[in-house]
Amino acid sequence: MEPEHHPDQLIKHHRHTRELLNQISTLLEKQSLVTGLVERQEMPQHQLVSFLVQRQQANHLRQQINHFHPADIAMALESLPKEQRNQLWDLIDTGHLGAVLIELSDPVRESLLHDMGRDQLMRAAWQLESDELADLLPQLPSHIIPDLLASLEHEDREQVKTAAAFPPDSVGALMDFDILSVRIDNTLDVVLRFLRRRGSIPEDSAVLMVVDRSGYLKGTLSLESILVNDGETRVEELMNSKPIAFHTDDSLQQTANAFERYNLITAPVINAHGQLLGCLNVEAVLEYIHKESKKDILAQAGLREEEDIFAPVWRSGRNRWPWLALNLCIAFIASRIIGQFEDTITQVVALAALLPITANIGGNAGNQAMALVIRSLALHQLNRSNFSHLLIKELMIGVMNGLLWGSIMGLATWILYDRFDLALIMVSAMVVTLVVAALTGVLIPVALKQAGQDPVLGSSILISGITDTFGFLIFLGLAASII
Amino acid sequence: MEPEHHPDQLIKHHRHTRELLNQISTLLEKQSLVTGLVERQEMPQHQLVSFLVQRQQANHLRQQINHFHPADIAMALESLPKEQRNQLWDLIDTGHLGAVLIELSDPVRESLLHDMGRDQLMRAAWQLESDELADLLPQLPSHIIPDLLASLEHEDREQVKTAAAFPPDSVGALMDFDILSVRIDNTLDVVLRFLRRRGSIPEDSAVLMVVDRSGYLKGTLSLESILVNDGETRVEELMNSKPIAFHTDDSLQQTANAFERYNLITAPVINAHGQLLGCLNVEAVLEYIHKESKKDILAQAGLREEEDIFAPVWRSGRNRWPWLALNLCIAFIASRIIGQFEDTITQVVALAALLPITANIGGNAGNQAMALVIRSLALHQLNRSNFSHLLIKELMIGVMNGLLWGSIMGLATWILYDRFDLALIMVSAMVVTLVVAALTGVLIPVALKQAGQDPVLGSSILISGITDTFGFLIFLGLAASII
Structure with missing residues (x-):
């Protein structure tokens, strides 16, 4: 309790990352302000003085920022829009560039490397360990690589070449050569x-x-x-x-x-x-x-690579095309299925309104089953011997939840439209759709894994596409045969 | 290269977890077979002999299994259906039970603890460190807790009480008391x-x-x-x-x-x-x-807790109710919106077929934006100062992709139905829906985070619900005013 015992010399870890970012932001703004004043010559009579002030401020800022941990500087760079990012980058001591580079995410690192001069690149690269340099190598401009390798000592050069030869997801790529x-x-x-x-x-x-x-x-x-x-x-x-x-x-x-x-x-x-x-x-x-964490959430939505949140609109937009295109194809097929039942819909237009309900809840139930399967695959809990056990269990859950929620929706339909046949269609469609959803939710990730693919990639798109298509088919097919 | 240099004494880590599981499965099957033969007395004349064989087999099995690392035994338990799981559990030496318990996932641990006797529980608990025991405490039967605590030494008891008092997601709960x-x-x-x-x-x-x-x-x-x-x-x-x-x-x-x-x-x-x-x-x-990994995928689908993949159908099915119910409510609202436009649909029944396309692609685009935002939030890249920058960027991507894919779908609609007004509705609906999707994809996780919630929880349900509802409203609203 006595104040002299307080551990003032201890640096608490930066719990408040936001504070850190705000600090850097404020520092950068101050710097811009002074630079702006000097450049716009709004104080021409004090030009020399303000120039000196600016120099002093920049030095102060530089000192403060270089005092941060490289990982913190990297995080700050990643959360700054392009202009401020370059501004901050220029303030980092050459001696720290290597350490910061290695902490950056790929797209941000690439954009910064792109603007670096040859000498600066070489100096940054020399600060890295062999495995780190090997990690950086594919992103360096190809014309400096031979010179860079030539500038290393023989042993280091061999280590870099060895490390670069390993696939990026293998132990060799992360291995440390420095052992005792x-x-x-x-x-x-x-x-x-x-x-x-x-x-x-x-x-x-x-x-x-x-x-x-x-x-x-x-x-x-x-x-x-x-x-x-x-x-x-x-x-x-x-x-x-x-x-x-x-x-x-x-x-x-x-x-x-x-x-x-x-x-x-x-x-x-x-x-x-x-x-x-x-x-x-x-x-x-x-x-x-x-680095892997949260990649799943991107992969599920069909975004394989991490993305610089401040990449240009055009580039980010294009990144999303492949799976949007696939999505559109599936949606088009689903639409054509509805098109086949236009006569039935003309007879009972209420079908058009009820149509999305089963498909929608099927997508959700399928997602739930799939999430469990993806997790079990990742934790190695799922194997040949227990697979059928799991599949049967999910199908039974589909029947159970289909009967329960189908009855509730069937009742709502009956009250709303006063037609018992519509209610019956709703219950039956719900049960069948939830069974199909369970089947899809279990089979898609397992099939992707069997095919050597990431079971997560695009899975939410596939599952919603398939449950939509089948949901429409089941609902309208039942309607056409009953009504 | 000389064979005598081969590191036979090195245990390679179990790269092939599947092999390990197969091994345990085979061992268990052998055991059941022998037990079965003895129980069914198919060899009554050799009863004594076979009983001895069985004893020997069981001992052999026990030895092999207790040779495995506790974490591997835990993984095997998690991937076995209930009956085999209990069989394996009975084979584990009392001296290892504590170490295995602590490696198990919560639902599996709970089901095994449920079947353990008082003495066995006490002995297993005594093997644990204070922080581990505190972790286990909430799952132990309440009647043994006082006795268990009383059986500990004073210092240990205090440590367990201290550790148990910290919230499960705090440093205190994982803190090791054993320091030098x-x-x-x-x-x-x-x-x-x-x-x-x-x-x-x-x-x-x-x-x-x-x-x-x-x-x-x-x-x-x-x-x-x-x-x-x-x-x-x-x-x-x-x-x-x-x-x-x-x-x-x-x-x-x-x-x-x-x-x-x-x-x-x-x-x-x-x-x-x-x-x-x-x-x-x-x-x-x-x-x-x-333990946290892959929880995101569960959370997205509205499953907050990890689930024992071999839990009874009834319990697993119930776990999925809350978000299915929410999903159904949203789907019902979306359905009512379509219901408001029944007149328009009666006029042009093609609208019913085209309806799901915009909503569907909106859901996907919203998911993509949301995945990036969730990742940026987790990596602390997103803050007050760059939020509007990101939002504007996503809106612009929405407009760009809406125009591109909207035009493609518009063209398809024109060719298919030979109606230019339908094509025009498709393009406009696509642009507006993708802008709404971008807005939702950015705002929902940020709002959840601001409200102190996990930004991932139920996000895929919310996003598909909202984009569906708005997608229908926009498409049919435009159709009603143009046609």
Whole structure:
């Protein structure tokens, strides 16, 4: 409670990201204001003075902004419209550009790289680790890549080439080459002397890698065990001889699951022969998960790539075409189905009003079943042996909910139109539509997955298209045969 | 390349989860078969023999299954239908039950807890850490809780009570009480002696906490710095004096973002006065993220809670009612709107067939805009200052895509029905509907967020409901005034 105990020296993490953004916004506005005054020469008599003020302000702003964490600067860049974004970018110290670039989302990074000069690009690239540089490489202007690679040391160049050769969703692409390995036959005293001479351990490593003379992975040694055990002990006695290791071609999705499941912090990465190539750290995994998060919601609506929210209208608009086009095709088919029943509708025009109800609720029920299936697929809960069990269950739910909500809507129809036949059509159509919706909701994501596709991609469009089409067909087909 | 170098002793992580499940399934089937034979007494003459065989098989099975990682057993339990699930559960050693329970999803855990006896429950609970037990507490049968708490040591009991008092989505609920703190004025030699005497460090801690005499957090000391520095050095000189610390009431969502952004492994948790209470580890954060993942897809379809895919039909079906009901209400309103235009439809029955097209594509376009907004909200890219910029951009995309796809559909309508007025209605309705869809897609998630709600919850139902309703109104309204 005494004020002198308050931890004033602790930086609280930025809980209020909004505050941070507002701060940067205000700083940028101040800067524009002063620049504007000088450029418009509204104070010509004080020109020199205001110029100096401007310089001072810019320096102050620069200092403040470069004090932020690169990840925070990246977030600020992503939330600024183009003009302010470039303004902020120009204020970042060249020494920080690399760190900020690596934190940016692809589309924003691309737009900023596009405007950078050759020298600035080279200097930014030199600040990166091999795996980070490999990640950046495809977005760099092709004419600077040979020079950039030539400017690296031999070992680094080879690492960049190796990392760039791995597919972007594989462990190899995120692997850290900077590992510290010790020999299996050393004692802790030898290891400790080695560490003190080296003066540092690769950032955030929780374990040292244990190898034999030929570089084959033999186990991992936690920093803890070096600290709490006697110096005479040999590495072999203390190491974890059965560490969970990954291959360079393992999928990151499954690797991320393994990190969560087995509580990993640092895991060795080996080649097919068991030789140690590098390691994978939990931060890299977290960053991967973060980049993947919310992609599902985009994918469901048929947007495969992340989008810069400040990309030009034309580019963003075009991004949405492929699935809009598919959507339109399905809607056109649904429309033609209604067209086949024009005679029936002319007889009972109330059908036109009742028509969308079953289709609409079918789309929703299908979405619900599909959401559960997509989740079960992602969590590996669904497999060949329990698939039919799940399908039957969803079909039964379809019948149950169809009878319940169909009866309610049937009653409403009866009251509204005073026609029992319409009410009967409503109940029957609802049950059949909800069964079709359940079937579609289970089968579409499973079929997409079987075909090697992302089960989420475009799924909400497909499901609403199919339930609409079948919903109309069932409702009008029943109507035509009963009325 | 030489075979003797192959790392046979390395356990590769289970890349093929399916294999693992198949293995367990086969084991369970074998077990049932033997049990069946004995129970049905089809080999009465060998009864004793087969009984022994069965015992042996069961023991073998038990051994194999208890060899798996608790997280893998949990996953297997989640993917088995009720009967097999209980069969597998009975085979798990009492000593592992706690570890497996804590890895299970809520609904599956609940169903298993329901069938456990009092003694078994107590023994499983004793295996858990305070924060884990607090997590389990709300699901335990209320009559055993007092006894369970009474059976704990005083310190543990207080910790469980403390942890249980925090809201489930706060840092306090995931906080680890088991921390190792050292005093700011110690030397590394003193710290090292202390660690050796203690013999262990809390699992997966990357740092030790540094406190003053009154327990106020002063910094963190990485294990690395203890290893690579001279024993005479004082903790104060080496510690990170500005660690990123969290408060017990910080939201886990934002804390997870901070862990990703600042590459944290272990972070101190403090109270409002800066006193050290515990720590938060990256594994707990990863587990939280994993549990949250794919929840969005459920939430979008109006399913707030995760669901046991093998829950009874009745219970699963009921889970889906609230949003189906809302959906039905909206669909009913949309239907009444069409009802108002029955005269117009009687005049030109083609309208009934063309009606769903604009509404349908509006729903899709609205979903696309909404997906981007939800993602931007989650990544904190959207704020007061850039909101109008985004809204205007989306409206412009609506106009652009409305004109493009509206013209295509208009042309199709003209060719199909040979009526220019219908084509004109189609183009105009498409533009207006896509603008309304963009407006809804941006405003709904932002409004939900402003109201303190999850911007994802039910969003796909709301958006399709609103675009349907407006789509019908716009299309038929235009038709009524033009025809």
